[in-house]
Amino acid sequence: MWKPDRAAKKPIYQQITDYMERCISFGEFPPGSILPSERKLADLLGVNRSTVLQAYDELRASGIVESVKGSGTKVSKLKWGITPSQTPNWKQYVEGGTFLPNLPFIRRIREELRKGERIIDFASGELSADLFPNQIIRHLMQKQPFQEQLGYEDPQGFSPLRESLVSFLAQQLNINTTDSSILITSGSQQSLYLITQCLLSPGDAVAIEDPSYCYSLPMFQSAGLRLFGLPVDEHGINPEDIITLHRQHRIRMLFLNPNFQNPTGGILSAERRIRLLEIAAELGIPIVEDDPFTLTAFDGNPPPTLKSLDTSGNVLYIGSLSKIAASGLRIGWLIAPQAVVSRLTDARQQMDFGLSGIPQWVANQFIKDGHFEQQIILLRQALLHKRNHMIQGLQSILPDYITFTPPQGGLNIWCNINREFDDFKLLNEAIKRGVIHVPGSVYGSDHRSIRLSFARPHIDDIIPGLKLLKEAIQLISS
Template sequence: MEWKPDKSLQVPIYIQISDYFEARIRNGEYPSGSSLPSERVLAAQLGVNRSTIVSAYDQLNSLGIVNRIKGFGTVVSPTPTGEGHMKRVPDWEEYVKGGFLRLNDPITRQIHKIVGSDKPYINFAIGELSADLFPVTLLQEAHNRLEISQYLGYEHIQGNYKLRESIANHLRTHRNIVSSASSVLVTSGAQQALQLIIQCLLKPGDAVAIEDPSYCYSLPIFHSAGLRTYRLPVEQEGIDPEQVESLYKQHRVKMVFVNPIYHNPTGTTLSYERRKRLLDISTKYGIAIVEDDPYSLTSYDQRSESTLKSLDQDGSVLYVSSLSKMISSGLRIGWIAGPQSVITRLTDAKQQLDFGHANIPQWIAAQLLASAELDNHLTKLKIGLRHKLELTMRTLRAELGDEVRFHEPAGGIHLWCELAREWDVQRLFNHAIQAGVVFTPGSTLGSQARYVRLTYSKVDDSSIVEGIRKFAAAYRESKQDRKVQLLTPHD
């Protein structure tokens, strides 16, 4: 719980707690019949004695707002407004089961709850940069130059013109992609770009191919849209384009979603030959390709990998990227570059969704992308990421030897680890959480259940060794559990 009573106030703590819950009950956050948190749990969350919670709940009870039911807990009364007549409150529990967008899978929800809590977990689960990798000085300088009065109105729905120009220039200079301000749509991260493509260009029943494992797999948006998804296993050289052809012949796949360079989660790169072949197959059958490319500028050596879009002579590729993995995820700046008709259609949808992206982050992003210092930042970023990767791999090898196997990625932010044998990853996950470290189980990213993803980019250098040691200790504990389980005779 984010709210905490303020000990510096004159108002007794139990009254603050009672007032807090009264307000939440009256505004409908706790409808009639719902339970307040147990006394023990709430006392721990707020860091107060249980007796303080008892007094707060007794106070609400005396106001007729809740009923204290022995053995059941504290339940919001049918007439919490105390007006003496029954009211019919909408059944929010039923409402939340409906809706178009499906829920995230339970582990993903658990991860977001954990990393959003105020407990200091060592976070190998979330794909973003650590504070020391953000270009803070550049961002601060841009922010200082901002003339706020000019950026308080709505912006062009397609995105701030200067930003779109900077994106088009950046695509030309850094990714060898030809585009223009009019063929770019600014989105709220690459995530919204994917969502817009799915919602506007596909219809229920359409078949699409996604990589397995894949970041896409963690997104329920494909299933919410009623699409049939077919998986393309990711090998060391990326997906096999021949499988796209056979999926087309069998299921008429309309679109292929790929993250070809420093893939999330495997860190692999689709080989040049396979990139070319994928484009050939796409143009042979008219299959659209969505290239999701947040990582290509994080190469750890001097190599620069050609994006599919840069090789695309025929306009088959919709190119998606964002600033999240190279400048800041909090700006929420992403984009799509593609054919004019697609950009116009998606812009129309963006107007319906959010009336265009927030103005100030767009202005800051335009400054950063146009800055002469950007290349220096990218060089530092790659050195910083490589250092984190090496620390992670070295500590994993020292702690777990060949119990855990991985390929060293040549860029990106994720290490995809294969556990020695069939493993109860949920058990490992629970042990890790108890030890104060969180990672992403492979099952949330695809069908390979005995893998785990360790995302090293967000963890401070000083915490990586400690985090991996905790992870290794959790691994050993879950191994011990397994032995006990195997030795215990079954009924």
């Protein structure tokens, strides 16, 4: 986001005037479009509202913009020699299409984080900068320079990387597969997108956990799928609920996150895992196992994945480096029957001709040389330390407001607030104070729940952040 230069000789209002005029001339604000309100633009640029008013006055005086009573300030349609009939209705285009925008809460959170201002981030499901293996990656690239060809990579993924994953998954998670059954993707999101677009049809009924990360993904609605929730308790979903849902809606696929579930942090019990796999096999329903967190088990003993227990070939397994190593590499993987991999590879090739070979080469070196295993060991220790620090803070600062169950892995703590409140107001009040979280309603849950990530904030910010959150809760619930 552009910001005025306070050290420049040109007045700030004039800098804003020039900037807005450039945006308009470059088509970022087409003729007839509504400009941000004075208050919103002032907040975005970190200036007084009066400064923005002065800039808008300059633009009005030159005829570039005009004021419309009840509608704000809009770009003139005639200043640039363009008649209304020649101007595309960009609003109509933006609101069209089949791919839906993110939920309002998600857009609000990302908008705040993009500002780059000082805010304690309990919202991002990502590691803090000090937990990324930056030095190892730099060392790998210096030690053995990239020597692969720079043409289009195999759309199924860099073959050496797929081979390294076969060994790694067998050793770490007892998942037995072959390199021909692995598709390398740009992360779990792309794996889910390919599945929803290629293996399902509009109108198909799918079951997801309730609450679930999937509720926050508009890609399911964009694909025209009908979502049905499977309530999650302290032992995960109840597999018998699948039978009921299937009778009522003919469920075509299950999307589950059994280990350290996002957002609750829960683990599907061993007995329910076995029953789940039995029911899925009896009904012929595929299970998509999204597994970003199993390897973070704080005790060093990861619970078994569904894929490792699957004897019927019902489970499509999704993994990724994003949550536990390096999100910037954009490396994920999907394990599926070869016919499915072939179908998704074909679709993936139509999308982008395959992932860049450079990050795949780096990821292969990272995994093959044993650095990923070492990263996991160090990460478990660091996350456990942060988790314990947040638990101590919640118990000492918010004991009268929040209840929670300590997670045994993952990046988040799922909290229930024992007060009635408006979750949008709580988010806004928290942001005003310099702390941000994810409301539970994003995950289809009761609005009195929130998700707090302990992975992203610096450990020294956790306690101050919880104090700020308490102030916001007290204000909106008083």
